[in-house]
Structures are given as C-alpha cells and as structure tokens.
Amino acid sequence: MIRKSFVRLLVVLAGLMAVASTPAYAVVELNINKGNVQPMPIAITDLLSNDTLGPQISSVIAADLQRSGLFAPINKQAFIEKITNPDSTPRFQDWTSINAQALVTGRVTQEGGRLRAEFRLWDTFGNSQMIGQQFFAQPDNWRRVAHIIADAIYQKITGEKGYFDTRVVFVAESGPKTARKTQLGIMDQDGANARMLTDGSDLVLTPRFSPNRQEVTYMSFANQQPRVYLLQLQTGQRELVGNFPGMTFSPRFSPDGQRVIMSLQQEGNANIYTMDLRSRTTTRLTSTAAIDTSPSYSPDGTQVAFESDRGGQPQIYVMNADGSNQRRISFGNGSYSTPVWSPRGDLIAFTKRAGGNFSIGVMKPDGSGERILTSGSYSEGPTWAPNGRVIMFFRAPSGASGPQIYSIDLTGYNEQKIPTPGFASDPAWSPLLE
Amino acid sequence: MTNHCPHIGLSLLMALGMMLTAPEVTHASDATAPAAVQPHENSATNSLREDVAKNWNFPPGLAGSKHVRVRVHLKLNRSGEIVGKPKVTVTGGPKGTKQAMAAAAMRAVLRAAPFKNLPIDQYDTWKEVSLNFAPAL
Numbered sequence: 001m002i003r004k005s006f007v008r009l010l011v012v013l014a015g016l017m018a019v020a021s022t023p024a025y026a027v028v029e030l031n032i033n034k035g036n037v038q039p040m041p042i043a044i045t046d047l048l049s050n051d052t053l054g055p056q057i058s059s060v061i062a063a064d065l066q067r068s069g070l071f072a073p074i075n076k077q078a079f080i081e082k083i084t085n086p087d088s089t090p091r092f093q094d095w096t097s098i099n100a101q102a103l104v105t106g107r108v109t110q111e112g113g114r115l116r117a118e119f120r121l122w123d124t125f126g127n128s129q130m131i132g133q134q135f136f137a138q139p140d141n142w143r144r145v146a147h148i149i150a151d152a153i154y155q156k157i158t159g160e161k162g163y164f165d166t167r168v169v170f171v172a173e174s175g176p177k178t179a180r181k182t183q184l185g186i187m188d189q190d191g192a193n194a195r196m197l198t199d200g201s202d203l204v205l206t207p208r209f210s211p212n213r214q215e216v217t218y219m220s221f222a223n224q225q226p227r228v229y230l231l232q233l234q235t236g237q238r239e240l241v242g243n244f245p246g247m248t249f250s251p252r253f254s255p256d257g258q259r260v261i262m263s264l265q266q267e268g269n270a271n272i273y274t275m276d277l278r279s280r281t282t283t284r285l286t287s288t289a290a291i292d293t294s295p296s297y298s299p300d301g302t303q304v305a306f307e308s309d310r311g312g313q314p315q316i317y318v319m320n321a322d323g324s325n326q327r328r329i330s331f332g333n334g335s336y337s338t339p340v341w342s343p344r345g346d347l348i349a350f351t352k353r354a355g356g357n358f359s360i361g362v363m364k365p366d367g368s369g370e371r372i373l374t375s376g377s378y379s380e381g382p383t384w385a386p387n388g389r390v391i392m393f394f395r396a397p398s399g400a401s402g403p404q405i406y407s408i409d410l411t412g413y414n415e416q417k418i419p420t421p422g423f424a425s426d427p428a429w430s431p432l433l434e
Numbered sequence: 435m436t437n438h439c440p441h442i443g444l445s446l447l448m449a450l451g452m453m454l455t456a457p458e459v460t461h462a463s464d465a466t467a468p469a470a471v472q473p474h475e476n477s478a479t480n481s482l483r484e485d486v487a488k489n490w491n492f493p494p495g496l497a498g499s500k501h502v503r504v505r506v507h508l509k510l511n512r513s514g515e516i517v518g519k520p521k522v523t524v525t526g527g528p529k530g531t532k533q534a535m536a537a538a539a540m541r542a543v544l545r546a547a548p549f550k551n552l553p554i555d556q557y558d559t560w561k562e563v564s565l566n567f568a569p570a571l
Contacts, residue, residue, distance in 0.1 A: 027563065028479050028559060028560060029566060030566065031566045036489070096545075123541070155530070159529075159530030159535070160493075160496060160530060160534075413494075
C-alpha cells in the first residue's frame with residue numbers, strides 16, 4: 001500500500017517536471033533527405049621524417065583515398081598550418097578554413113632497422129581526434145604501412161572496412177595477338193609491386209586467391225593438357241588439383257579454403273565438381289548435357305552461383321552447396337556469365353552480353369534488382385574488393401590490341417584503369433588479412 | 435623479406451592518445467522527446483535546412499544506409515550560433531554505417547553553422563531545431 005502511494009507520488013512528480021521543462025515555443029522538425037555526394041575534402045599532411053619516407057607514405061595514403069572516389073585530398077599548397085609537432089593538437093580553424101573535413105598528421109622514424117609510423121586522424125569541425133595509431137614494419141614495407149593507414153582512415157569515416165592493403169592476381173599478356181604470351185602476375189591493388197609468378201611458357205587463365213591469400217588456384221595448359229593447378233605463393237611450389245581424365249577449368253576456392261570448386265569437361269559437356277584439398281575426394285554437383293561452369297560460392301559457403309547453357313544460351317543459376325535446388329536467376333535479354341558472389345553476400349556480379357554490347361552488372365541472389373555498372377566493348381570477369389564496394393574487371397577497348405584492368409564503384413561511378421606492366425586480364429582480388 | 439609473404443613483421447602496437455571523442459551518440463530510447471513537436475517550417479527554417487543539406491557530405495551506397503535515421507537536436511542563439519553541444523540520436527542500419535552517418539550529420543551541422551540570414555523577429559521559430567537526416571538513396 002505504502003509502496004503504491006510512493007509510486008503514484010513519483011508519477012505525479014515526473015509529470016510536474018515534464019511540464020516545467022516544456023519550452024514555450026515549438027521545436028522545429030526539419031527533414032533532410034538529400035545530401036551532397038561529392039568526395040569528402042581531406043588534408044593529408046606529409047608525415048614528419050628525416051628522409052623522404054614521410055612524404056612517400058603520405059602520397060600513397062592520398063592516392064588510395066582519392067582513387068576510392070569517396071575522398072578529395074586537398075592540394076598541399078593550400079595548407080595554412082605547418083605541422084611541426086604531430087603530438088600536439090592542430091589549429092583546427094586553419095584546416096576548416098580550407099574546407100578540410102578531416103586532417104591526417106603523423107611521423108615516421110627508423111629505429112634499429114625498423115620503421116615506426118604514427119598517424120592521427122582529426123575531425124576538424126568537431127575539434128577532436130578520431131584515431132591515433134602506430135605501426136612497426138621493415139622499411140621495405142613502407143607502401144604496405146601506407147595502405148594500412150589508408151584503410152584505417154577509410155573505415156573510420158565510411159564505417160566500411162577498407163580494401164587498400166590487398167593484392168590482385170591477374171594474367172599478364174605480352175607479344176603479338178597471334179602468339180600471345182601469358183603469365184600469372186601479382187600486384188598491389190594500386191598496380192604497384194607487380195611481379196610475375198610464372199615464366200610464360202604455358203598459357204594460364206583464371207587465377208583465384210585462397211581465403212588466406214597464400215595460395216592461388218588457376219588453369220594452365222602445361223604439357224598441352226588444360227588443368228587446374230594450385231600455387232603456393234611463398235614457396236612457388238605448384239601442384240595439380242585432382243587427376244581427372246578430361247580438361248578441368250574455372251577453379252575457385254570455397255570460403256573456408258578447404259575445397260576447390262571447378263568444371264570438368266567430358267565429351268563436350270562440362271559439370272561442376274568440388275575437390276576436398278585434404279582428403280582429395282571429389283564430389284560431382286551438376287550433371288547435365290550442357291556446359292556448367294564459373295562456379296562461385298556464397299560467402300557463407302551454403303550456396304553456389306554458376307553459369308550454364310542448359311537453357312540454350314549461358315545464364316546464371318544458383319544451387320545449394322550440395323548441388324540440390326538448382327534454379328535459374330538471370331532472365332534479362334542476352335546471355336549472362338561469370339557470376340561472382342559479393343563478399344557481403346547480398347549481390348552477384350556478372351558479365352552480360354546483349355547484341356554486340358558487353359556489360360558488367362550486379363543482381364541480388366534471387367535474380368531481382370539487376371543493375372548495369374558499366375557497358376561497352378568486350379568486358380568480362382568481375383572480381384570484388386573484400387569490402388564488397390568496388391569491382392575490378394577487364395576490358396579490351398575496341399581498336400586496342402590487348403585488354404586492361406579497370407575498377408568501378410558499386411554505385412556505377414568512378415571507373416578507373418589499373419596500371420599494369422603490359423596488357424592484363426582476369427583479375428582476382430585478394431581478401432583482407434584480419 | 436619478399437613482397438609476396440603476408441607475414442611482414444608488421445604489428446599494431448597500441449593506439450596513441452584517446453580514441454574518437456566526437457559526437458556523442460545516444461540511442462533513440464534514451465532521447466527525451468521535445469515537448470511540443472509540430473512540423474513547422476517557414477522560409478527561415480527552410481534556409482537553415484538548405485545550409486545543412488549542402489554540407490551533408492556522405493559516401494553514397496554505404497551498406498544499409500537507407501535504414502539509418504539520424505536526428506540532430508540543436509539550440510541556437512540570436513546570432514545563429516550553436517549553443518552547447520548538439521545531441522545526436524541514430525537508429526537503424528548496421529553499426530559501422532550508423533556511426534559514419536551520425537558523424538557525417540554532425541559535421542554537416544557544424545560546417546553549416548553559424549546560420550546567417552535568420553530573421554531575428556522569428557527567433558522563436560528557429561531557436562531550437564531537430565534535424566532528421568534520412569538518405570533517400
């Protein structure tokens with residue numbers, strides 16, 4: 001009883017307090033639905049150093065952020081404050097007056113043969129530090145340090161994981177069209193540090209990274225027999241995947257790295273198989289009198305998207321990882337090929353051919369929401385950045401004598417050519433290391 | 435150490451200084467609802483809204499951004515300057531996108547301030563404002 005009255009008293013008191021705090025005017029509610037999607041202006045100062053490493057690291061950070069299309073690094077000539085002590089708080093007004101919404105400061109030192117890089121990201125309008133981190137690395141790895149810093153900045157501001165500390169395997173092409181030499185190549189996502197993994201004596205196709213980035217699976221015509229191989233990046237050791245009577249092609253790893261899924265061709269048909277890399281047992285997933293190829297797992301490993309011409313022309317199908325419940329998901333005009341499941345799981349990227357036109361697009365795993373990102377001359381082979389935001393593909397512009405690798409944002413904007421040593425095709429983006 | 439080796443002896447040792455101290459983000463349920471909320475717009479509040487929208491700079495296509503709702507509540511003095519710290523409330527969408535959108539909304543408000551050309555005789559119509567950010571993407 002007493003308790004009840006006490007509660008009642010509290011309710012009355014709360015009501016009185018609410019009345020007391022009611023303003024005599026109305027609070028205006030304003031809805032804002034349209035923003036400004038321009039890249040965000042960011043000031044990236046040269047990290048302080050006694051050598052050229054500071055400015056070098058800063059320029060790689062700036063290039064990464066600029067290429068993402070989401071940031072606009074401000075020309076250093078416009079800077080007002082000269083950062084002399086990266087440990088002290090900057091004069092925010094000097095940065096907001098040049099419209100920098102964020103500021104990067106830091107220093108690079110070398111201690112006992114090790115490189116130490118520190119950086120801070122500042123919210124110039126909020127007058128606060130957003131992140132401060134330091135990294136130690138061997139001096140040779142300064143570019144990687146720059147990519148890791150760029151990833152940290154990207155993630156803090158966009159809320160999405162970055163993708164700059166990643167690499168791409170690709171097929172490097174050289175020589176005349178009639179006698180093209182192909183080599184497996186590997187490079188940083190910005191095209192730096194490119195080097196060859198094979199000597200070019202055999203034709204190579206469709207390299208794909210393992211989830212731990214240590215192996216690549218690909219198809220090679222070694223000994224005139226088109227077969228799927230596994231290459232250890234660290235040792236250069238190469239082995240055949242399975243010993244099948246026919247040609248194997250179009251390999252890709254399962255998300256857990258335990259299996260390789262690929263096509264096996266026998267008597268004009270191709271079906272999809274998996275091979276367990278430990279037990280070496282193989283499992284057949286499709287059995288049609290058609291060409292089933294380009295399998296790609298969903299990131300949770302429960303489903304597989306693939307390409308099949310069982311309906312007359314190449315279309316995209318999805319099935320459960322055990323081969324059950326095969327259903328077609330692409331129904332637009334033309335043919336669809338090379339499906340690749342997004343690391344976010346919500347989209348499948350594809351190549352579409354309609355008339356003489358090639359497009360790279362995305363659709364939801366149920367086939368709805370098809371969206372073309374880029375169209376034009378011969379284009380193929382999309383591959384996702386590990387954050388599911390950017391897609392690389394290759395294109396042979398009409399009139400050009402060879403293909404080049406391009407990247408495009410999921411929004412369909414910001415198409416960029418990736419610099420490669422020569423012609424290049426079949427890119428495959430590495431995962432991020434956790 | 436070759437470039438292709440993923441183990442490069444690179445380690446994140448420690449975070450320097452403090453972590454993000456920027457906009458204070460609370461959950462919707464914690465926010466005190468303003469006592470008298472009536473959508474009420476006039477040319478003054480319209481110009482305020484335009485100023486903030488122009489400065490609302492956020493990356494298009496963030497995962498789940500269409501589910502994020504950010505509300506920034508601010509008080510203004512007669513010169514159009516922000517009084518105290520605006521209060522940010524954010525709901526919906528994935529965590530990372532939520533934080534990024536809340537910070538972007540806060541930046542938009544801080545960049546747009548102080549608000550000029552607000553009619554002083556209508557001070558009561560703009561002295562306290564709630565901005566509801568909802569990307570129509």
